[in-house]
Amino acid sequence: MAKFITVGERIHCISPAIREAMANRNPEPILQRAKEQIDAGATYLDVNIGPAESTGVELMKWAVTLIQSHFDNVPLCLDTSNKAAIEAGISVYNRSKGKPIVNSADAGDRIENIDLAAANDAICFALCSKAGVPADNDERMVYCQEMLERGMMHGMDPADLWFDPLFLVIKGMQDKQMDVLECIKMLSDMGLNTTGGLSNVSNGMPKKIRPIMDSAMVAMAMQCGLTSAIVNPCDLRLMETIKSCDIIKNNDLYADSYLEL
């Protein structure tokens, strides 16, 4: 089995410092966040430029080139609703450390991002939703099938679709958590790769609780077969938990130093 893949979430235009750095093409704040996440053990880095309707093409090219040139072609996840910006990012992307990821498609308005990923030999995050939160796993699996067929029709390797069951916030949807985990198990049993925005589960909880809850959830999700997640890699407890689950799953060989590797 392959080791769990973490996608660092911290280069995101929702952060004022990052938004400003993107607007002014100021490398430092972005490189700093990239370095922090790589040092903390992130496999991929997400680059979220927001909708960026007018400036997205140039911005994404700049960001991809900037980050990859400074960090040995670290693999990236291109995160925007601007399709032209994703394609522009891929056009300057170096694949030596891993395919680019398109973040993201769904079974609704964004299904064409699967076509885009297929045309560019990219990985694609595929949200099991169409409009809003799916009511149950029957609905999630219908969307999964739609997206799987779309990708395969365009010649994609199913392994390049990473299905996202949609992690839900516990405060408000506590009784839905086991459904999400069950969905991961179903996707895993089909041999599919999976991902998701893990920290959604602890949204709105006190700050000191979030790493505790996120860690419990990632371990349960990894037991169900989750193969990757979008996370804050600077959350030490979470990364320790992921590494420990990789040991338990025999994805990585145990050594007393495994937490430092």
Place this chain on the structure above:
Amino acid sequence: MAKFITVGERIHCISPAIREAMANRNPEPILQRAKEQIDAGATYLDVNIGPAESTGVELMKWAVTLIQSHFDNVPLCLDTSNKAAIEAGISVYNRSKGKPIVNSADAGDRIENIDLAAANDAICFALCSKAGVPADNDERMVYCQEMLERGMMHGMDPADLWFDPLFLVIKGMQDKQMDVLECIKMLSDMGLNTTGGLSNVSNGMPKKIRPIMDSAMVAMAMQCGLTSAIVNPCDLRLMETIKSCDIIKNNDLYADSYLEL
């Protein structure tokens, strides 16, 4: 679903302080360990007096009476290979907070402990082993069936047999960990209760790693349906993880204060 049950493991004659306290009938060290574990959130306390072949009857009666009289009849798990001592302990045991647990039966030489538990309306830990470590889950499930039939033949409620898949040490048996988790899932799918000596998995690891590894394992095991475990309740990270998994499983209602409850 019911909340996860923790059985505190720290009143154990392997500890020199406890062994001496038991030999000299010195209440203080035992009461202190009991208090620490209850304060840390243990549901049951294990009372391990060792084989205690000559003195076990009086010792177990003394220990049960001592602990229950000081801590509001906290439920106990009577842990010795001396059957007469278990029966003596049960004879003075107050059930107001929960049935006594017999620790433990297996499918081999100790299968008669199931009869003892049945005769005394006690819970019984049932190790899915006969002689040594079971080779695989086929073997574990055969032993489970043998013990289940034995208990039911004596009129036990199957819910009072808590099956232990035998957690295995990662250092040496890393490739067997997912089998143990799969066994818990199989037992859970049969509607059975489960337990086990969780900290076996991290045996021999550096001290600072053990809470991290044990926490990852308990979350994965709770996802598989584990309903209880024998643990060190003074391991804060472990207890936080158990409480968080109980929230995710909707066994307990979320409140921002759930870690303090």
